[in-house]
Amino acid sequence: MRIGMIMDSLSQMSFTEALDAAASLGIETLEVPMGNWSPAPHVNLPELVASADARRTFSDAITSRGLRIEALNASGNQLHPKSGAQHDAVIRDTMRVAGELGVTKIVMMSGLPAAPGDSQPNWITACWPDEITPILEWQWTEVAIPYWLGLVEFAKSQGIEQIALELHPNQLVFNVRTANRLRAAVGDIVGVNMDPSHLMWMGADPLKAIDALGSAVFHVHAKDTKITEIAGVDSCYETLPWEFVDQRAWNYVTLGRGHAGGAAWWHEFVEHLRGVGYDGVLSIEHEDMAQSQLAGVEESVALLKGVIA
Numbered sequence: 249m250r251i252g253m254i255m256d257s258l259s260q261m262s263f264t265e266a267l268d269a270a271a272s273l274g275i276e277t278l279e280v281p282m283g284n285w286s287p288a289p290h291v292n293l294p295e296l297v298a299s300a301d302a303r304r305t306f307s308d309a310i311t312s313r314g315l316r317i318e319a320l321n322a323s324g325n326q327l328h329p330k331s332g333a334q335h336d337a338v339i340r341d342t343m344r345v346a347g348e349l350g351v352t353k354i355v356m357m358s359g360l361p362a363a364p365g366d367s368q369p370n371w372i373t374a375c376w377p378d379e380i381t382p383i384l385e386w387q388w389t390e391v392a393i394p395y396w397l398g399l400v401e402f403a404k405s406q407g408i409e410q411i412a413l414e415l416h417p418n419q420l421v422f423n424v425r426t427a428n429r430l431r432a433a434v435g436d437i438v439g440v441n442m443d444p445s446h447l448m449w450m451g452a453d454p455l456k457a458i459d460a461l462g463s464a465v466f467h468v469h470a471k472d473t474k475i476t477e478i479a480g481v482d483s484c485y486e487t488l489p490w491e492f493v494d495q496r497a498w499n500y501v502t503l504g505r506g507h508a509g510g511a512a513w514w515h516e517f518v519e520h521l522r523g524v525g526y527d528g529v530l531s532i533e534h535e536d537m538a539q540s541q542l543a544g545v546e547e548s549v550a551l552l553k554g555v556i557a
Contacts, residue, residue, distance in 0.1 A: 249518065251552050252277035252318050252529035254469070255290050257545050263290040267313050269542060273549045277318035278310060279355060279467075279531045282345065283338040284324025293338065296345045303348055318529045319353040319467060320346045323414065326399075327359030327391055328369055335359075340402060347406035354403065355412045355441050355467055358421035358430060361391040371418045388429070392420050396434045403437065412441035412467035415457075423452060424460045431464060439466035443533070444517065448473040448507055449484045449498040458520040465526045470514075470552060471533040472506035474499050493537050500535040503548040514555045530556075 253275050258266040270278065282293050295302045310317060322342040324335035343354060360369040363383045372384040403411060413421050413430070421427050431438050442465050444454035458465060475484065479497035486497045493499050504510045518530075530552055534544040 250276045250529045252531040254279040254533045257534035259289045271313040277529050279319045281321040282342040319355045321355040323357045325359045327361045329362045343406040352409040358419045361387040393433045410466045414441040439464040441467040443469035445471040445473040455520045462524045469533045470530040472503045474501045474506035502536045502544040503551045
């Protein structure tokens with residue numbers, strides 16, 4: 249396996265500073281956010297779409313440091329009733345750039361529709377009251393599956409071989425069952441970006457999820473979550489903003505500081521990935537509000553080096 253990093257982990261640095269830091273830490277591959285929910289601090293997507301020279305300069309800056317691009321990231325909500333078209337445009341431009349760069353993997357999310365006639369997305373997580381289930385089915389059959397059938401064909405036309413969906417709350421695809429439903433409907437070009445941090449606080453076991461997904465694991469985010477004592481009182485349903493670290497039921501933390509077992513748990517995580525044949529990248533995603541970006545990435549790299557060894 250290889251150690252990688254999603255570049256937003258060092259969003260406070262310039263492009264060249266982030267590349268130099270990644271190379272000096274022993275990171276091998278990069279996942280580059282291109283827009284939508286990421287501010288994409290290191291790229292100018294319209295420029296990369298329009299200019300072969302811009303793409304060459306971008307690629308050369310990465311490869312000249314002994315790094316390579318593992319994937320491009322375009323996470324957003326392309327099924328949003330208002331902003332979906334804008335997010336879809338970023339996704340398709342990202343795929344166009346990927347094709348020009350020879351990158352065959354896109355990391356993104358499934359998107360989440362609204363209910364019929366609504367103006368905001370609706371994440372349905374229960375089967376009651378009775379009117380809920382028909383809404384969820386409508387989201388799948390009338391919005392999501394038709395959209396994804398079209399996007400898959402476009403992705404193939406750009407040379408994309410894998411679309412790795414992050415199992416994320418407030419998305420139509422958020423667990424193994426929903427990932428399998430979309431794959432069955434649109435094809436196995438769609439797989440999963442295994443980010444255990446979300447599964448942890450949603451109550452799933454990431455190790456069992458890996459085993460269930462098998463070869464559908466296309467990509468991995470190395471990201472940890474700490475569930476606090478507050479969860480015992482209030483549950484893990486949490487609406488406080490990220491900066492209220494001391495008051496939240498759970499927080500994203502640097503690798504090894506969260507899930508019970510620390511580094512030992514990450515050893516198990518890697519072994520389960522190997523058990524289903526995954527030998528790809530572990531892409532560090534640092535979102536620990538209590539630690540600086542560079543220190544968190546450095547600590548995460550050190551943990552992963554030990555785990556892989």
